[in-house]
Amino acid sequence: MKKSMNISGGQMYWTLFAFEVGNTLLLTMTSAIREGKQDAWMAMGVAGGGGILIALIATRLSVMYPNQTVIEYSRTILGTWPGKVIVIPFLLQWYVDIGVIMRDFGDFIITALFHNTPIWGVVLLTLLVVVYLVIQGGPEGIGRCSEVIGPVILLMIVVLIALDFGNIEWRELFPVYVDSGWRAIAKGSTMPLSFFGESMMILMLTAFLKNPQTQAMKAVWGVATATALACLATIAVIATFGAELSSRMWYPFFSLTRFISIMEFIQNVDSIFVIVWFTSMFIKLSVYVFVASYGTAQWLNIQNWRKVLWVVAPFGFITALSIKNVQVDVPQYYMRMYWIPFVLPINMIGIPLLLLIIGLLRSRTSPSRR
Amino acid sequence: MKSRKPRLLKAIKELENTTTAPCSSEFLVADLAGNEQVLRGAFESCSDVVFRSLTVAGASRMLLVFVDGLVDASTLDKVLLKPMLSHEMPDVADGSAVRIIEEQLVAFAKVETAHRVKDVIDGILKANVAVLVEGDSHALIAELKGFEKRGVEEPAAEITVRGPRDGFTETLRVNTALLRRRIRSPRLKMESLSVGELSQTDVVIAYITGVVQETVLEEVRTRINRIEIDGVLESSYIEEFIQDRALTPFPQVQNTERPDVVCASLLEGRIAIFVDTTPFVLIVPMTFWTGLQAAEDYYERTLYTSFIRWMRFILFNVALFLPSLYVAITTYHPQLIPTNLLISIAAAREGVPFPTVIEALMMELMFEGLREAGVRLPKAVGSAVSIVGALVIGQAAVEAGIISAPMVIVVSTTGIASFAIPRYNLGIAYRILRFPVLLLAGSFGLFGVGIGALAILAHLVNLRSFGVPYLVPVAPQVPSNLKDVLARAPLWSTPHRPRLIAGGDKQRLAHGQNPKKSRGNQPT
Numbered sequence: 001m002k003k004s005m006n007i008s009g010g011q012m013y014w015t016l017f018a019f020e021v022g023n024t025l026l027l028t029m030t031s032a033i034r035e036g037k038q039d040a041w042m043a044m045g046v047a048g049g050g051g052i053l054i055a056l057i058a059t060r061l062s063v064m065y066p067n068q069t070v071i072e073y074s075r076t077i078l079g080t081w082p083g084k085v086i087v088i089p090f091l092l093q094w095y096v097d098i099g100v101i102m103r104d105f106g107d108f109i110i111t112a113l114f115h116n117t118p119i120w121g122v123v124l125l126t127l128l129v130v131v132y133l134v135i136q137g138g139p140e141g142i143g144r145c146s147e148v149i150g151p152v153i154l155l156m157i158v159v160l161i162a163l164d165f166g167n168i169e170w171r172e173l174f175p176v177y178v179d180s181g182w183r184a185i186a187k188g189s190t191m192p193l194s195f196f197g198e199s200m201m202i203l204m205l206t207a208f209l210k211n212p213q214t215q216a217m218k219a220v221w222g223v224a225t226a227t228a229l230a231c232l233a234t235i236a237v238i239a240t241f242g243a244e245l246s247s248r249m250w251y252p253f254f255s256l257t258r259f260i261s262i263m264e265f266i267q268n269v270d271s272i273f274v275i276v277w278f279t280s281m282f283i284k285l286s287v288y289v290f291v292a293s294y295g296t297a298q299w300l301n302i303q304n305w306r307k308v309l310w311v312v313a314p315f316g317f318i319t320a321l322s323i324k325n326v327q328v329d330v331p332q333y334y335m336r337m338y339w340i341p342f343v344l345p346i347n348m349i350g351i352p353l354l355l356l357i358i359g360l361l362r363s364r365t366s367p368s369r370r
Numbered sequence: 371m372k373s374r375k376p377r378l379l380k381a382i383k384e385l386e387n388t389t390t391a392p393c394s395s396e397f398l399v400a401d402l403a404g405n406e407q408v409l410r411g412a413f414e415s416c417s418d419v420v421f422r423s424l425t426v427a428g429a430s431r432m433l434l435v436f437v438d439g440l441v442d443a444s445t446l447d448k449v450l451l452k453p454m455l456s457h458e459m460p461d462v463a464d465g466s467a468v469r470i471i472e473e474q475l476v477a478f479a480k481v482e483t484a485h486r487v488k489d490v491i492d493g494i495l496k497a498n499v500a501v502l503v504e505g506d507s508h509a510l511i512a513e514l515k516g517f518e519k520r521g522v523e524e525p526a527a528e529i530t531v532r533g534p535r536d537g538f539t540e541t542l543r544v545n546t547a548l549l550r551r552r553i554r555s556p557r558l559k560m561e562s563l564s565v566g567e568l569s570q571t572d573v574v575i576a577y578i579t580g581v582v583q584e585t586v587l588e589e590v591r592t593r594i595n596r597i598e599i600d601g602v603l604e605s606s607y608i609e610e611f612i613q614d615r616a617l618t619p620f621p622q623v624q625n626t627e628r629p630d631v632v633c634a635s636l637l638e639g640r641i642a643i644f645v646d647t648t649p650f651v652l653i654v655p656m657t658f659w660t661g662l663q664a665a666e667d668y669y670e671r672t673l674y675t676s677f678i679r680w681m682r683f684i685l686f687n688v689a690l691f692l693p694s695l696y697v698a699i700t701t702y703h704p705q706l707i708p709t710n711l712l713i714s715i716a717a718a719r720e721g722v723p724f725p726t727v728i729e730a731l732m733m734e735l736m737f738e739g740l741r742e743a744g745v746r747l748p749k750a751v752g753s754a755v756s757i758v759g760a761l762v763i764g765q766a767a768v769e770a771g772i773i774s775a776p777m778v779i780v781v782s783t784t785g786i787a788s789f790a791i792p793r794y795n796l797g798i799a800y801r802i803l804r805f806p807v808l809l810l811a812g813s814f815g816l817f818g819v820g821i822g823a824l825a826i827l828a829h830l831v832n833l834r835s836f837g838v839p840y841l842v843p844v845a846p847q848v849p850s851n852l853k854d855v856l857a858r859a860p861l862w863s864t865p866h867r868p869r870l871i872a873g874g875d876k877q878r879l880a881h882g883q884n885p886k887k888s889r890g891n892q893p894t
């Protein structure tokens with residue numbers, strides 16, 4: 001089953017890039033700026049570095065078992081039952097996250113573009129296309145979509161930052177470091193790190209690479225590209241609005257697009273960039289939906305993972321609609337109570353690191369496996 | 371042939387048996403009268419089948435059977451009948467008449483012997499002359515095709531400014547000859563088979579060995595052999611059976627009327643399928659980008675063609691998205707339009723009773739109607755349609771305040787853009803997809819357009835034509851072939867055949883042929 005779905009290194013690169021860039025730019029900047037002030041771009045960089053590190057760990061781990069996903073090799077490493085138990089946090093994270101991402105973005109779409117459209121319509125429509133892509137193409141379809149969408153996203157963000165050049169006041173960036181110090185920077189980087197850390201999806205995706213040994217590093221480059229863009233974008237935001245103002249904005253980078261005005265003709269281009277973000281989100285959702293379905297199928301030993309999709313998708317839909325007040329619920333409870341204290345240290349750092357260490361020890365002690 | 375499901379075959383056989391009862395004997399007999407009776411029984415009520423019996427040199431009786439109109443009657447007279455009936459023929463003993471006739475038949479292109487009644491009947495139906503001689507239990511089938519055929523003319527659907535002006539005709543042999551004239555290599559293979567139980571249409575699979583991908587070729591063979599149908603009237607019949615997916619607006623099989631396009635495709639490792647009685651030749655596998663390439667692209671200068679390719683790419687996006695973008699932006703996101711423009715649009719829309727979506731839908735449907743009417747109507751009435759269309763829609767509807775002028779501009783731009791797509795069948799895909807995207811735009815604005823675009827993309831990336839991904843070389847990416855999609859790469863810069871399409875021999879021209887800046891031997 002798996003062998004029939006192959007993704008190339010380039011596809012992996014663009015998938016990870018698109019997967020990381022949209023949400024990070026949109027949602028994490030405020031908290032980074034709130035803590036790091038004008039040095040938030042450093043916080044972004046630190047977070048990106050952390051993300052790259054997580055990606056490296058995940059890559060290193062996955063390459064040891066090139067044709068298996070984390071659900072499978074956790075059993076190889078730890079034995080059947082411990083292996084099954086240790087991936088439960090992953091499954092939990094994926095299931096919950098699909099709903100949260102969708103809700104978050106549905107709300108963003110509605111605040112940015114419409115006023116009277118029902119949220120369920122937006123969520124349902126998105127979900128339908130995501131399910132269509134995943135059911136038809138699996139990781140291969142996602143990879144190819146990213147290959148087309150990824151360069152467009154990259155180009156658009158670069159163009160956006162370039163268009164903003166007229167609004168930039170460099171002095172907003174000074175003084176560098178003195179005001180905040182490493183503590184503030186580190187604190188500011190937790191939120192972006194928890195987003196960059198989602199690069200641990202590599203654990204699931206490497207199994208589908210055509211040549212895992214040579215191509216797996218491409219994923220890390222994807223995360224690195226996203227990091228670089230996030231740093232640039234943060235610099236642009238701070239230099240445009242100043243740290244004080246932008247730390248109070250919901251979506252500072254989005255507000256930046258509203259600020260653009262060239263020749264009285266190119267202005268109010270925010271709606272276009274919403275669509276670009278949307279494509280990045282679309283990739284992220286597709287990856288999550290696929291990984292949740294495929295992971296569940298492997299966890300429960302279900303032969304046809306596509307059938308699990310019919311559970312994952314409605315579940316995501318219901319979760320997305322059942323969050324009462326997204327502006328309070330998501331940042332307050334989901335991010336503070338679940339995502340940062342549990343998912344970040346356990347799912348993104350703890351489990352992959354644990355698996356890597358035990359896996360390395362095991363391969364050291366039993367050379368017959370090699 | 372064994373793999374065919376026998377049901378249709380049986381049904382047709384049964385039908386044949388009931389209508390042509392005397393076809394009971396399977397082999398020819400030595401008795402000419404008996405053979406004649408069998409054949410006459412088979413061709414009962416076929417007024418176009420001619421039976422001509424004559425006596426050769428006063429001794430042997432001979433019977434000619436052929437379909438009038440399909441064989442070249444004047445040559446038949448000149449080569450066979452006149453010498454036979456002339457007095458110079460020596461008297462012959464019984465039996466040697468056959469030999470003399472065979473000698474006479476040497477003048478014909480191809481002569482075969484048939485022993486079975488069925489072979490004789492088939493031979494006659496395939497525009498040959500059957501010659502039966504008294505006392506002989508076999509018939510000679512002489513090829514003397516002479517049916518009316520259209521000359522080689524410039525193809526109507528694909529016109530070029532520069533490039534060869536010959537196009538395929540309805541005759542299979544003429545078409546294959548046009549191909550062979552261009553590729554004079556025994557590596558150009560043309561496998562022949564026939565499809566259609568009643569029509570027995572000749573189908574030829576053409577490819578170049580060593581260049582073609584064997585797996586794709588095998589797939590083409592099996593898919594064509596699988597077809598079980600009573601008649602094939604056009605290559606689209608074959609296309610419908612061999613395409614990968616039926617329920618998609620995107621064509622997965624390319625068709626063309628131009629021999630040069632077929633040759634170029636064969637040289638890239640694709641496979642051509644010729645069908646008798648139609649000038650449209652199928653080419654598989656098709657990719658999305660071939661739909662955006664015209665025959666002329668490689669005959670004009672690269673810079674110009676690259677520019678044109680970009681134009682086409684923009685235009686095909688315009689054809690797909692312009693009406694929906696207009697609807698989405700005017701209805702949901704007016705802030706995207708510069709104020710002055712917005713004011714003039716709003717002024718133009720004043721008094722128009724419909725929402726923009728309805729307006730756009732009406733106009734698009736009207737445009738499609740106009741187009742269909744223009745294509746389908748007899749030429750004499752055709753110009754009336756365009757006049758009515760221009761006057762009614764362009765002028766009167768706007769003045770009456772039913773339709774706004776910007777909408778007319780949008781719809782006509784879309785129309786023009788959709789005709790700029792070189793492959794007609796790919797253009798159709800966009801025309802159809804425009805409507806769902808329009809509805810999405812009407813209900814969800816730009817978000818709807820984005821969803822529509824993503825859905826189309828999700829569909830395209832999963833589409834395959836004979837196992838080859840539809841979007842190759844963009845997704846999956848083949849960087850070395852990319853330059854011929856984003857631009858038109860100069861010939862010398864693409865030394866390799868497209869990956870994933872060509873198999874085996876990848877090199878198509880020698881490296882390092884790019885023109886140097888050297889000044890050559892200039893006269894001083």
